[in-house]
Amino acid sequence: KNQVEQSPQSLIILEGKNCTLQCNYTVSPFSNLRWYKQDTGRGPVSLTIMTFSENTKSNGRYTATLDADTKQSSLHITASQLSDSASYICVVSVNGGSQGNLIFGKGTKLSVKP
Amino acid sequence: AAGVIQSPRHLIKEKRETATLKCYPIPRHDTVYWYQQGPGQDPQFLISFYEKMQSDKGSIPDRFSAQQFSDYHSELNMSSLELGDSALYFCASTSGLAGESGTGELFFGEGSRLTVL
Numbered sequence: 001k002n003q004v005e006q007s008p009q010s011l012i013i014l015e016g017k018n019c020t021l022q023c024n025y026t027v028s029p030f031s032n033l034r035w036y037k038q039d040t041g042r043g044p045v046s047l048t049i050m051t052f053s054e055n056t057k058s059n060g061r062y063t064a065t066l067d068a069d070t071k072q073s074s075l076h077i078t079a080s081q082l083s084d085s086a087s088y089i090c091v092v093s094v095n096g097g098s099q100g101n102l103i104f105g106k107g108t109k110l111s112v113k114p
Numbered sequence: 115a116a117g118v119i120q121s122p123r124h125l126i127k128e129k130r131e132t133a134t135l136k137c138y139p140i141p142r143h144d145t146v147y148w149y150q151q152g153p154g155q156d157p158q159f160l161i162s163f164y165e166k167m168q169s170d171k172g173s174i175p176d177r178f179s180a181q182q183f184s185d186y187h188s189e190l191n192m193s194s195l196e197l198g199d200s201a202l203y204f205c206a207s208t209s210g211l212a213g214e215s216g217t218g219e220l221f222f223g224e225g226s227r228l229t230v231l
Contacts, residue, residue, distance in 0.1 A: 043222035
């Protein structure tokens with residue numbers, strides 16, 4: 001069964017600190033992996049997209065890694081800001097399948113405190 | 115830059131009523147996805163369209179129907195509304211199918227919040 005598991009479920013950090021969010025997937029055939037940031041009540045916004053051949057991709061203070069062998073991805077946030085408080089969702093694209101080709105994780109809810 | 119436009123942003127309906135949500139994809143995007151997100155839940159895939167044809171179907175109730183029009187906008191029609199239909203409904207658009215090889219950017223709208231009383 002195609003699944004995307006994220007951890008931790010929630011995380012509280014102090015402003016300025018770094019953090020790493022994890023995403024494990026059992027999706028086949030794998031197409032690409034995306035990280036989204038979703039503010040409460042808003043639409044998800046794309047942070048990064050990675051294909052199986054990419055190991056690391058950065059977008060400002062966000063750095064995503066992908067290990068296609070172990071089927072793991074991480075999202076590292078550097079020097080966190082209050083505006084980083086949101087849910088971070090890992091989404092894996094699959095060729096074919098019955099979920100519109102996108103398998104969503106349940107997200108990690110990040111709270112950045114002053 | 116133009117984004118995915120959804121309307122209405124908020125909608126309040128009574129049980130057993132009908133509702134229609136609209137989605138206007140980014141220009142030149144030919145693929146639209148509909149998702150339902152309940153409170154504290156991850157988005158659940160409902161249905162998708164590619165080039166005005168249904169491309170995939172997820173957990174969309176039989177009471178719901180959707181279509182993509184010639185201008186690529188899409189409408190989600192919901193009938194006999196139930197309390198459990200209260201959720202945030204997202205539309206996302208891309209060019210081609212998101213599951214194809216490649217890194218086609220998938221853009222989400224801000225969502226339409228449906229409240230069924």
